Amino acid sequence: MNDVRPPQPEVPQLRTLLLTDLCDSMALVERLGDANAAELFKLHDALVLELQQRWRGRLIDRSDGLLLLFERPIDGLGFALDYSRGLHALGTQRKLQLNVRAGLHVGEVLTWRNSDAAVRVGAKPLEVEGLAKPTAARLMTLALPGQILLSAVAESLTHRAARELGERGKRLLWKSHGRWRFKGVPTAQEIYEVGEIGNTPLRAPKPTPKAWRDIPLWRRPAALLAEAVLTLMVVASLLFFRRPEPAIAFAERDWIVVADLRNLTGNTALDASLDQAFRISLEQSRYVNLLSDLKVRDTLSRMKRNPDSNLDRVVASEIALRDGVRAVILPTVAEVGGRIRVTVELVDPATQTTVHTESHTGRGLESVLASVDTVSGQLRGQLGEAIQSVEQASKPLPQVTTANLDALRSYALGMEATAKGNWKPAEQNFRMAIDLDPQFALAYVGIARVLAATSDHAAAVPYLQKAQEYASRLPARDRLYLAAWADELKDSPAALGGWQQLLRLYPDTFAGHGNAFWHLFQANRFADALPHAVAADTPQDPYRSIAIDDIGRVYLVQGKLQQAKAQFTRIALQHKSGPGRRLANVLALQGKYAEAEVRLRAIPKSDYADDDMVPRLDLIALKVDQGKWDEAAAELDEAIKASRFANDFTQAQFGFVQLSVQALTLPFGKVLPRLRQWQNVQLQRQERALPGEPYAADRAALILASAYLAQRLGDDTLSARALKVVGPWAQTSAEPALGKLLRVVQAGQHRLRGEYAQALALLAPRDDDLLQSRVALYLTLQAAGQHRQALAQADWIGQHRGLAYGEASVSQSLQTLNVADTRMAARWAAQALSEMHRIPDAQRRIEALFAVWPSATMPAYLRETVEATLPASKAKMT
Numbered sequence: 028m029n030d031v032r033p034p035q036p037e038v039p040q041l042r043t044l045l046l047t048d049l050c051d052s053m054a055l056v057e058r059l060g061d062a063n064a065a066e067l068f069k070l071h072d073a074l075v076l077e078l079q080q081r082w083r084g085r086l087i088d089r090s091d092g093l094l095l096l097f098e099r100p101i102d103g104l105g106f107a108l109d110y111s112r113g114l115h116a117l118g119t120q121r122k123l124q125l126n127v128r129a130g131l132h133v134g135e136v137l138t139w140r141n142s143d144a145a146v147r148v149g150a151k152p153l154e155v156e157g158l159a160k161p162t163a164a165r166l167m168t169l170a171l172p173g174q175i176l177l178s179a180v181a182e183s184l185t186h187r188a189a190r191e192l193g194e195r196g197k198r199l200l201w202k203s204h205g206r207w208r209f210k211g212v213p214t215a216q217e218i219y220e221v222g223e224i225g226n227t228p229l230r231a232p233k234p235t236p237k238a239w240r241d242i243p244l245w246r247r248p249a250a251l252l253a254e255a256v257l258t259l260m261v262v263a264s265l266l267f268f269r270r271p272e273p274a275i276a277f278a279e280r281d282w283i284v285v286a287d288l289r290n291l292t293g294n295t296a297l298d299a300s301l302d303q304a305f306r307i308s309l310e311q312s313r314y315v316n317l318l319s320d321l322k323v324r325d326t327l328s329r330m331k332r333n334p335d336s337n338l339d340r341v342v343a344s345e346i347a348l349r350d351g352v353r354a355v356i357l358p359t360v361a362e363v364g365g366r367i368r369v370t371v372e373l374v375d376p377a378t379q380t381t382v383h384t385e386s387h388t389g390r391g392l393e394s395v396l397a398s399v400d401t402v403s404g405q406l407r408g409q410l411g412e413a414i415q416s417v418e419q420a421s422k423p424l425p426q427v428t429t430a431n432l433d434a435l436r437s438y439a440l441g442m443e444a445t446a447k448g449n450w451k452p453a454e455q456n457f458r459m460a461i462d463l464d465p466q467f468a469l470a471y472v473g474i475a476r477v478l479a480a481t482s483d484h485a486a487a488v489p490y491l492q493k494a495q496e497y498a499s500r501l502p503a504r505d506r507l508y509l510a511a512w513a514d515e516l517k518d519s520p521a522a523l524g525g526w527q528q529l530l531r532l533y534p535d536t537f538a539g540h541g542n543a544f545w546h547l548f549q550a551n552r553f554a555d556a557l558p559h560a561v562a563a564d565t566p567q568d569p570y571r572s573i574a575i576d577d578i579g580r581v582y583l584v585q586g587k588l589q590q591a592k593a594q595f596t597r598i599a600l601q602h603k604s605g606p607g608r609r610l611a612n613v614l615a616l617q618g619k620y621a622e623a624e625v626r627l628r629a630i631p632k633s634d635y636a637d638d639d640m641v642p643r644l645d646l647i648a649l650k651v652d653q654g655k656w657d658e659a660a661a662e663l664d665e666a667i668k669a670s671r672f673a674n675d676f677t678q679a680q681f682g683f684v685q686l687s688v689q690a691l692t693l694p695f696g697k698v699l700p701r702l703r704q705w706q707n708v709q710l711q712r713q714e715r716a717l718p719g720e721p722y723a724a725d726r727a728a729l730i731l732a733s734a735y736l737a738q739r740l741g742d743d744t745l746s747a748r749a750l751k752v753v754g755p756w757a758q759t760s761a762e763p764a765l766g767k768l769l770r771v772v773q774a775g776q777h778r779l780r781g782e783y784a785q786a787l788a789l790l791a792p793r794d795d796d797l798l799q800s801r802v803a804l805y806l807t808l809q810a811a812g813q814h815r816q817a818l819a820q821a822d823w824i825g826q827h828r829g830l831a832y833g834e835a836s837v838s839q840s841l842q843t844l845n846v847a848d849t850r851m852a853a854r855w856a857a858q859a860l861s862e863m864h865r866i867p868d869a870q871r872r873i874e875a876l877f878a879v880w881p882s883a884t885m886p887a888y889l890r891e892t893v894e895a896t897l898p899a900s901k902a903k904m905t
Contacts, residue, residue: 112223801820
């Protein structure tokens with residue numbers, strides 16, 4: 028018989044109950060790990076113990092939260108406030124977000140002590156029950172992170188005693204959240220929030236299935252919904268019967284083309300200036316897209332017409348139909364009764380008829396810009412743009428251009444010359460515009476654009492800075508464009524974010540898509556880059572051919588050869604240098620080497636030495652891919668001679684490519700002195716380079732690549748100085764390969780010191796890895812004796828031949844090394860298999876390598892290296 032008597036409840040007592048919950052504690056443990064979480068919770072427990080002693084609280088229960096009893100309500104509130112503040116301090120020390128939700132209630136509870144036997148097997152020493160406990164729990168569950176909720180009785184008692192908290196009590200914020208109902212409780216309760224300034228959300232809790240607002244019938248959701256539906260029906264009916272008939276079927280982000288201005292005033296000064304004013308005014312819209320002058324000229328050329336043809340109603344309509352443009356805008360300015368009238372006609376290009384007209388009349392020439400603003404806004408409203416959007420997204424023309432019509436005319440002539448590629452007249456007109464209005468920000472942008480187009484980036488920067496000084500006088504789109512472009516010229520990592528911000532607000536800005544694509548593609552973020560190229564592959568983009576080529580580039584690196592080939596052969600792109608080279612890459616990957624070589628040698632010269640050198644990179648890689656070592660060496664010798672007429676970087680680039688091939692084919696002792704000499708020259712140039720200088724970031728990446736090449740040969744003497752000189756560039760440059768090669772070289776240092784764990788941590792695989800990052804990972808895994816994982820990396824390298832050919836990093840300088848390594852991957856796989864005692868499998872890999880790189884034509888050093896992969900008895904079989 029069990030003679031242990033159950034514990035008996037004591038007499039009900041009035042007590043203050045505080046329930047707390049540490050928000051997202053499970054996620055916190057998962058993030059920190061068990062050991063770090065345990066250390067944090069030890070500090071948490073010490074905090075709780077200290078606060079218990081300070082506020083005379085009794086801890087009844089705990090799990091993710093706490094249940095405490097207090098004699099006085101103000102002690103419970105003091106504990107809650109200090110607990111919240113203490114958690115915040117703990118979190119700040121460890122860069123964590125630690126929030127608590129708490130519920131405080133005063134009510135009767137029953138308490139009893141459990142027997143010693145029960146406590147020994149895990150029971151709590153003291154049990155607490157009563158309606159006050161679930162009420163406090165409801166309050167705690169209802170609270171938002173960082174929020175302390177009180178019942179009405181607790182609020183009354185604590186508010187009255189708040190002065191006992193000293194100065195802090197005077198700064199407390201008290202807020203009523205109205206009457207609420209709790210499930211199982213027949214009466215509604217008033218809920219209050221209390222907290223310190225800046226440490227409490229002061230927001231109404233969200234209803235839950237167990238707690239909801241006590242609101243009148245007419246304010247309940249069902250009643251409100253019925254009222255809203257009825258109101259909506261009445262408003263919709265009124266709008267339906269009073270709506271204006273749309274002038275033309277036009278949707279948001281549809282395109283328009285602006286015809287040439289018909290100037291009936293006889294004042295020729297208005298011709299170009301008002302044309303440009305209309306364009307700038309309409310381009311402020313996020314609703315309407317405007318076909319660019321450059322695209323109009325391109326379409327006229329494809330129509331076999333003079334690009335300078337007058338753009339009247341008929342010609343503009345033909346362009347609209349060709350380029351998928353929805354409407355034509357026909358502007359007119361005339362003098363009527365001594366006043367200047369500005370009129371725009373909305374023309375349906377399918378019928379060439381005017382479907383709507385807007386006009387505005389002003390007194391004198393000084394009124395015309397305001398009139399253009401007025402009719403432009405009215406027209407945008409007629410096309411369907413919300414009036415509020417027109418008002419918010421647009422500024423008056425004099426504020427975003429110039430109030431000086433002569434300055435505006437000079438700017439317009441500069442833009443016209445820019446569209447034709449006449450850089451000198453363009454620059455002269457922009458400078459004249461600035462002379463007439465020194466605060467004309469768009470004119471400064473125009474000069475910078477001309478200088479950048481003529482490759483004088485350093486000279487463009489001061490004009491961009493001047494434009495930024497007057498950025499308040501730029502349209503919103505141009506301000507965003509200017510900020511992104513300035514970062515671009517400074518080689519700033521912020522440039523990509525600038526282009527993406529521009530696209531968020533103006534998603535059809537083709538310059539934004541083109542630049543964002545290039546940043547992402549260079550970073551090997553191909554899946555992220557592709558949507559930008561697809562968005563620019565549209566008839567309205569004057570540089571659509573580049574977008575088509577960009578799509579093909581993504582398919583090439585992804586190994587989707589048929590799709591890539593289809594892109595490069597669209598609209599005869601294969602006859603241009605870039606797409607032609609990439610089509611040759613596709614043919615090489617398909618094993619059509621002879622056809623690929625014909626393509627490369629047929630690329631026409633451009634008369635620019637730097638540009639004409641690029642196909643040589645593909646040709647050298649093509650020869651190495653086939654194992655034609657003598658021909659590759661001959662191509663390299665010719666390229667190095669030809670590079671003397673190119674810039675310093677191009678010379679350095681071909682020197683590095685030659686060293687890459689020699690690192691495979693010559694003994695270590697012959698290659699390293701040449702590598703050291705090459706690197707010394709480049710380091711001296713890099714130490715003199717300035718941020719934003721052309722090719723400076725690419726040269727920095729090549730210096731790191733040279734140190735990595737030496738590490739592959741087993742030597743680490745070139746790394747320290749390379750890291751010292753190039754390290755700061757990796758922090759400030761937008762060149763993504765810099766950071767990746769920096770990690771590769773640092774990992775190589777650890778590998779050669781036998782610190783494999785540190786090296787592997789730096790080389791953890793990522794989706795945007797360089798192909799050489801995976802080669803470095805293979806070398807580290809093999810050295811660490813992790814042969815199975817090394818085999819997986821060797822296979823990965825061999826399978827990514829499209830990436831080897833198409834990777835754009837470091838201006839394609841790694842292409843030859845990449846292509847060679849996709850072949851060497853067979854030897855590396857054999858090496859791993861041999862270490863795993865899978866000799867027949869290793870033998871098959873070596874035979875596969877000799878099938879593409881014949882042993883008879885291999886340089887002796889390379890052949891010996893390959894044959895040394897297998898045991899002597901097996902190597903003889905090859």
